[in-house]
């Protein structure tokens with residue numbers, strides 16, 4: 001493992017790894033056995049490669065303990081940790097293999113909330129969220145190009161302050177909702193123009209980013225989760241073309257195919273549904289192609 005240790009030291013270390021790995025020999029679930037055995041091999045390889053000190057081991061335990069303490073039903077520090085290490089993106093990539101021209105998936109993030117309000121096509125998800133109004137429209141189709149009707153489309157985003165509703169302490173629900181595609185697979189809604197925001201950096205993950213000189217900023221984006229019978233559920237975002245953070249997104253979520261042009265409309269420009277809007281607004285089009293379930 002390392003050329004700085006004696007043959008006897010090397011033998012002792014390798015022997016321990018094998019004894020721990022063999023402790024899973026009687027596990028009757030083959031997948032669980034594979035996961036645990038492989039995890040032990042990789043963890044020990046890491047510790048041996050870097051010659052982890054006992055002080056560093058204790059710091060690691062302290063870090064994970066702090067991540068646990070700050071986590072509750074609205075704050076998920078372990079997902080943040082997975083995100084900033086690129087583990088979330090890697091897992092998503094492995095589980096959403098490229099399929100024809102199916103829309104690419106990206107990170108789920110920690111701010112999805114179950115039971116979002118249902119809105120009708122063309123309605124607004126914004127509620128009290130601050131921000132420039134943004135008209136979002138597109139189509140849903142399957143990999144044969146057929147429209148997907150009745151798909152459930154969950155959308156959620158941060159407000160102009162860079163905060164999701166659950167990060168405000170007034171219990172609000174805003175800038176999130178769900179809608180269903182129509183018979184031709186079309187969808188549309190009003191939201192707010194996405195703006196950049198930092199991931200929560202007041203916890204252990206934020207301290208780690210600061211210690212290594214990394215920014216906590218995410219590129220501006222709007223989250224989607226699309227589910228329909230017979231189709232692979234798609235979790236993705238769209239990003240804003242021209243955003244200077246596209247190359248340094250702290251969770252590695254940006255994909256070229258998901259960068260969209262948000263076209264700014266001057267104050268007074270007629271809106272697609274005739275709605276009166278104060279000031280400027282923007283519009284974006286996002287056509288979604290779903291892969292078949294099981295691919």
Ligand SMILES: [Fe+2]
Nearest residue numbers: 109111221223
């Ligand atoms: Fe987000």
